[in-house]
Amino acid sequence: MLLIGPPGSGKSHRILEAVRDRLRKRNAAFRLLVPTSTMAEHVRHSLAREGFVFRPDLISTLTGFLNSLEPGVEPLSPVRLRFLVRQSLARLCPKVFEALREAPGFVTALASTMEEAASAGVDPGRLQAALDPALGRIPQAFAALYADVAAQAEAAGYGFRNRLLAGAAARLRTRGVTGIEEVFADGFFSFTDPELDFLEALAGKCKLTVSLPDWPGAKSAWLRLALAGLKEERLEGCRRQPEVELVEAETQEREAEEIALRILEHAARGVRFREIGILVRQHDPYVPLLSSTLGRFGIPVRAYFSERLSDHAVVRYCRALIQAALSGWDHEKTLAALAMNPSGLPGRAEFERFARAVRERLPGSGLAGLRELAGQGAARKKLDGLAALEGWAASPATPEEWSKRLAQLAGLVDFKALAHGAELSDALAFRQAAAATEAFERCVEEAASVLPETPVDLNAFWEEAEAALRITPLAPLDRRRNVVHLLEVHEARQWELPVVFVCGLLERQFPLHHAQNPFLDDEARRELQRAGFRLATAAEKDAEEEFLFQFSLTRATRSLVLSYPRFNAEGNETLRSFLLDRFLEEHPGIPAARARPARPAPNGSKPPERLPRIVSEDLAELLAKERQPEAPTAIEDFLQCPFLFFARRTLALEEAPARPEQRLDALFEGQVVHKVLEQCLHRPGELGRIFEEVFRRYCSGSGVPPGYRTEAVRLALFRDLRRFVKKLRLEGAEPGLAERPYTLELDGGLTLRCKLDRIDTVPGVGKLIIDYKYRTLNGVKELTKERDPVVQIQAGIYMAALEQAGETCAGFLFAALRGEQGWAGWQITKKPVKGAAESKPEDLRAIMQRAAEAAVEAVERIRQGVIAPKPADPERCETCAYCDICRVESAVQVAVAGGETSE
Numbered sequence: 001m002l003l004i005g006p007p008g009s010g011k012s013h014r015i016l017e018a019v020r021d022r023l024r025k026r027n028a029a030f031r032l033l034v035p036t037s038t039m040a041e042h043v044r045h046s047l048a049r050e051g052f053v054f055r056p057d058l059i060s061t062l063t064g065f066l067n068s069l070e071p072g073v074e075p076l077s078p079v080r081l082r083f084l085v086r087q088s089l090a091r092l093c094p095k096v097f098e099a100l101r102e103a104p105g106f107v108t109a110l111a112s113t114m115e116e117a118a119s120a121g122v123d124p125g126r127l128q129a130a131l132d133p134a135l136g137r138i139p140q141a142f143a144a145l146y147a148d149v150a151a152q153a154e155a156a157g158y159g160f161r162n163r164l165l166a167g168a169a170a171r172l173r174t175r176g177v178t179g180i181e182e183v184f185a186d187g188f189f190s191f192t193d194p195e196l197d198f199l200e201a202l203a204g205k206c207k208l209t210v211s212l213p214d215w216p217g218a219k220s221a222w223l224r225l226a227l228a229g230l231k232e233e234r235l236e237g238c239r240r241q242p243e244v245e246l247v248e249a250e251t252q253e254r255e256a257e258e259i260a261l262r263i264l265e266h267a268a269r270g271v272r273f274r275e276i277g278i279l280v281r282q283h284d285p286y287v288p289l290l291s292s293t294l295g296r297f298g299i300p301v302r303a304y305f306s307e308r309l310s311d312h313a314v315v316r317y318c319r320a321l322i323q324a325a326l327s328g329w330d331h332e333k334t335l336a337a338l339a340m341n342p343s344g345l346p347g348r349a350e351f352e353r354f355a356r357a358v359r360e361r362l363p364g365s366g367l368a369g370l371r372e373l374a375g376q377g378a379a380r381k382k383l384d385g386l387a388a389l390e391g392w393a394a395s396p397a398t399p400e401e402w403s404k405r406l407a408q409l410a411g412l413v414d415f416k417a418l419a420h421g422a423e424l425s426d427a428l429a430f431r432q433a434a435a436a437t438e439a440f441e442r443c444v445e446e447a448a449s450v451l452p453e454t455p456v457d458l459n460a461f462w463e464e465a466e467a468a469l470r471i472t473p474l475a476p477l478d479r480r481r482n483v484v485h486l487l488e489v490h491e492a493r494q495w496e497l498p499v500v501f502v503c504g505l506l507e508r509q510f511p512l513h514h515a516q517n518p519f520l521d522d523e524a525r526r527e528l529q530r531a532g533f534r535l536a537t538a539a540e541k542d543a544e545e546e547f548l549f550q551f552s553l554t555r556a557t558r559s560l561v562l563s564y565p566r567f568n569a570e571g572n573e574t575l576r577s578f579l580l581d582r583f584l585e586e587h588p589g590i591p592a593a594r595a596r597p598a599r600p601a602p603n604g605s606k607p608p609e610r611l612p613r614i615v616s617e618d619l620a621e622l623l624a625k626e627r628q629p630e631a632p633t634a635i636e637d638f639l640q641c642p643f644l645f646f647a648r649r650t651l652a653l654e655e656a657p658a659r660p661e662q663r664l665d666a667l668f669e670g671q672v673v674h675k676v677l678e679q680c681l682h683r684p685g686e687l688g689r690i691f692e693e694v695f696r697r698y699c700s701g702s703g704v705p706p707g708y709r710t711e712a713v714r715l716a717l718f719r720d721l722r723r724f725v726k727k728l729r730l731e732g733a734e735p736g737l738a739e740r741p742y743t744l745e746l747d748g749g750l751t752l753r754c755k756l757d758r759i760d761t762v763p764g765v766g767k768l769i770i771d772y773k774y775r776t777l778n779g780v781k782e783l784t785k786e787r788d789p790v791v792q793i794q795a796g797i798y799m800a801a802l803e804q805a806g807e808t809c810a811g812f813l814f815a816a817l818r819g820e821q822g823w824a825g826w827q828i829t830k831k832p833v834k835g836a837a838e839s840k841p842e843d844l845r846a847i848m849q850r851a852a853e854a855a856v857e858a859v860e861r862i863r864q865g866v867i868a869p870k871p872a873d874p875e876r877c878e879t880c881a882y883c884d885i886c887r888v889e890s891a892v893q894v895a896v897a898g899g900e901t902s903e
């Protein structure tokens, strides 16, 4: 029997009724065939929940059924196919593919075109015969590769899907099928010619019922099945008439939140989560977005999508370990690998200390050096566990041996034991990790099986294994029942739900737009069609999108919500799906709504309000004693931002050590400049020697590797210093002391310590302080502006310290050394250096006074426990090391909303 009708006309219902009837009569002489394993599982579960008990193989995929018929040929797996494609590419070397051979995705594109051709029944011989040479070199080169791959596969006893179908059909015709009287095929949109050959063979041996939707893409299939003798029955009309609503959202995020809001509203009206489905056309971007959004709203969701095995945390960990081994245990790579442990880091604090010690000594390689730094704790245990891998990179082994060795890697994963009463999400993650471990082992085994048995090195074996991991799917193990179903449109063929959302209705999202195949373009496909092969052109694939859209509208029985975002992530206006436009034109009066702003309710009780200050008196007293600011730079930190002071000075949080190539930073440059100028002050003629010696010493002390950037920094520093040294002496002043320490006692028992870069003597006036800055002149001028207390603290404190030591201050000058050089500051003289302000003693005293008052006030607020993130110069937040922990963004948002960010 052939059931034909539009989507939603009851074809699946009729077939499932027939299946129920057989099950009620305990008749197991039937099979129900569906297109995907997820669908088979869905039907099995639905029937099981109705109380039917049956063997799982009664409901299976067409592929599973074929394999059970022993077609006499092994299926050509994707891993083996890609291996054969690479072999053929290397052997035949078609000139036209020469430049693309190593391009990412090239082998996969070739392999999937071969699979498509084979599935349509276009075997290599027929392809070569049907292709006109005038079509160009690419189809010809593809046909030659395809023939070579098929020949290699056949010689090894493997075949494409068409050979499996032909083998199974031949077997059916000669031997029949035992124990099966009736077969149902449901959920297929159409059939390829080899599948139709097989169904014809099946119809000759048992009763066959096939359902097909009424759309142009299925026409040739149902005509052929009708000619094969299947009695046609038409089912008319769509029996579902759900309420349809259109939702326009500003962004995808808002669209997802509106869906979550509506699901909660349905749930409040008594709709169970499992009665709700969301249909998307492809995985990205909606599956991750909806999964996380619904999760935030506390809505259980199950996504019926496989992930790539190579993306699972267990596999990424194993891959990182192998890459570390291949690099000779490069310390940075090994550290990164250890930190990827899927169950988190054992002994986290200890590991962080170990990681810090390793980073400080980068670059480095070899496990021995890491063991030395690891001490005796968890990190050492982990490194000892890697000892077995130590010799791997050096010695070749057979692929089989490699697969056994790599399988041991999973043993290095620390699976966190599940506590009694663990969260369901933890249990699911645990099961998925176990499945990924098994799949990893199977995958490396398969990679070994496709390679010749001769020894290869780890690199060569891993290349094959990694390619296999990338193309192997990892099916989700989520079996929860009362969840919202997140489905790809094809997967929804046997789903019928009261509430359905179809989202992302944008051009190129739904519908997708199909490009021409690069190996068999539309011209070649039309030629093949003329020769009797059904290989779809891009236009025909685009037409299928329209069918998928119409089909998605038939999945809801009560409520259907169609939605799209108006703007993309870049803020540009999107293009609404033309299919949706046409649907709205044909169905005027569909209510439209805008997505509402939504925010999930907190999971638990409201957290206590954060007080951005230390309130404990004991703690404040302790901090007053032990974390007093001692340097003007500490006061500057507090004045820039109390949280910056708290993190850097009170908690003494250190920034992560810079990578070797990033160590030539402003701090490094400043240290070199100060040291060189200190030594050159009285020996400017020796600049070259002093600079080389200081630069080399600092590079080796900081672990800066030689290289282009190091040389560029060296040349730039030397160029700037050489120019500056020429104007080292100031007119009317004698260079005196360098790097001289002073202290300043202030009210409230506060003592500040400072080190003055240089103190010149101005005869008859006093001492002139000079502070070197490896900055541009404009940057240095900023330091003398009065608008901000932060910028004048240093000058005021230094001058006050000098005077407190019994000297008379003649001024304070900043020297700008980078690029355009110059001076800025205050000088008591009638003829100040260009850039400095002519000042009187009272001007200097005013600066000292302001700085001292600001320092005393800052210390008072520090003692009061003020730690709020409140930057005086928000632009400096961009380079602040604590920006990830201070939550300055939320503080700013509160301020924008008119709230308080009080201390």
Ligand code: SF4
Pocket (backbone or CB within 6 Å): 640, 641, 642, 643, 644, 869, 870, 871, 876, 877, 878, 880, 881, 882, 883, 886, 887, 888
């Ligand atoms: S990022 Fe800004 S607000 Fe945050 S600690 Fe640094 S300076 Fe303060």
